[in-house]
Amino acid sequence: MFKMNIKYIVLMFFSYIFALVQGGNLPYRIFHGLLLTFLISLLYILFKPKNIIVQLKFNKAVYCTGDNHEFTTIIKNYGIIPAPYVVLKNKTLAKISPKYIGDAVWLGIDESKWLKTIVRFNSRGIYNFGEINLSISDLFSVFERSKSMNLSFPVKVYPKIYELDKFLIKGSDIFKNAVSSKTTIEDLYSTKDIRKYYQGDNLKRVNWKVSAKHGELYVRDLDTVSGEESNLFLDMSKDNFFNDNNEMIEEQLIDLCVSVVNYMELKGIKVKLFINASIERRFEIDSRDDFGELMEFFITHKSDSEKSFAKFLNSNSTKIPKLSWLGIICIGVSKELKDILIVLKDRGYNITVFYCASELNDLSNLDILKRVGIDCCSFNEIVNKKESRVRK
Incomplete structure (x- = not known):
């Protein structure tokens, strides 16, 4: 998905109108500067997402309800140009934790960031942590490009025994x-032991000889x-x-x-x-x-x-x-x-x-x-x- 900064486009449009009406070098230089920034940002946003790689790391793929575990997302910039503003949001993490809104990072040349999140599995089910939404903006925030990724990273959460x-x-x-x-x-x-009678015990298991000897009911404890x-x-x-x-x-x-x-x-x-x-x-x-x-x-x-x-x-x-x-x-x-x-x-x-x-x-x-x-x-x-x- 592609987004443009409407305010920037309006500013560039008015700078062009101002240059036409006013004339002179300065108004045109302002417009050309804005236009050049627009073109550089456009080229950047078209090619930069290819250099951003995301990896996931879990210690295991099977958990129980109530378990807490550290989930690691590794995001790396393989390009020769920095990525000044990258926002990563894991869709499954957002469902599990209402407080999770994503992570924003700056990535330098050939730099990687390890994002660690503590996950608590409150409900059983199969969770695909590979569903990720990645948003990248250029240095001037003229364009924003989003892409959805599915790395197919299923985690099973079983009931706790x-x-x-x-x-x-x-x-x-x-x-x-x-x-x-x-x-x-x-x-x-097979008879294991003799014990006192408790309310709810089967009367057929009463040992009458022992009961008569002690003056109270005793039953056979069975294996x-x-x-x-x-x-x-x-x-x-x-x-x-x-x-x-x-x-x-x-x-x-x-x-x-x-x-x-x-x-x-x-x-x-x-x-x-x-x-x-x-x-x-x-x-x-x-x-x-x-x-x-x-x-x-x-x-x-x-x-x-x-x-x-x-x-x-x-x-x-x-x-x-x-x-x-x-x-x-x-x-x-x-x-x-x-x-x-x-x-x-x-x-x-x-x-x-x-x-x-x-x-x-x-x-x-x-x-x-x-x-x-x-x-x-x-x-x-x-x-x-x-x-x-x-x-x-």
Whole structure:
């Protein structure tokens, strides 16, 4: 794109009119000087952009949400004439950081500049940092020429996988108990220990001899074996993030989901994940390759479902045998979702709710679920934010 300084053109035009009317050497010398500057600037702007080269430098091409990293842009002048005013703007950086407005540099003969910017990846996705707009002006600012460049520099940002730090609810491991209690067939498990009974434990696991001896209920703590299955439901409803301008809540939800799935896959528990998206998706994660496919899905899909999560959960639960364990991953619990979960609990399902909103205005629905024996735990309760890992 080509731009001319209109004020300069008007000045040159009036200098020409003044020379014609006034006559004499001085008016014409003024006009000729302006005209010569115009021609030199025109030749400069036509050929100079070919001598300006841009390169990009990232230490790696894969990141996680929440990562901070230094991004370097190298701009070099290979010409024998200085470039007095060069403005470089990275389109992707402008989208990520509202404060970024570009960089203006002076480039001497055969000089290069390294422009460093700290990038924080708040949202997952594929970012092409090669989309650059370059503007070059001549020394007199008569002309400005812009060109768009695409250096094809893609960077993938995956959801962050947190180490699960606190999975103890009332002294019991919710995964161990939830998955262990999904069936009444005791042959699938081996007794690990004896512990006190906690509200929500399966009464079929009560050790009556030990309970009678101590005067209170004790249950068998069971180890699950490889090959067990779990059922997770993820709410990717669009309405959940209506006011989530920075996408922070949505990213926390997806981080929670992949952290839970990663934990269970590493424990040898097969995961069936039902996703309430615009096009309903179902993943079966039984290996690291399966988990990798799930991660690829999340970097290209945002929350876009217009269907009620409660209705989605109710319809899909019919495909799952009763007494199975259901893990619900959501922002918070609405009245409609609370009612459905209570119905599913009455049908015999063992349920754990994972919610990620750190500040909820209404916690009453969660309190009701806890009173009926449904475990509820928040993102901040179960993750260790000091340490994280990504295994693919």
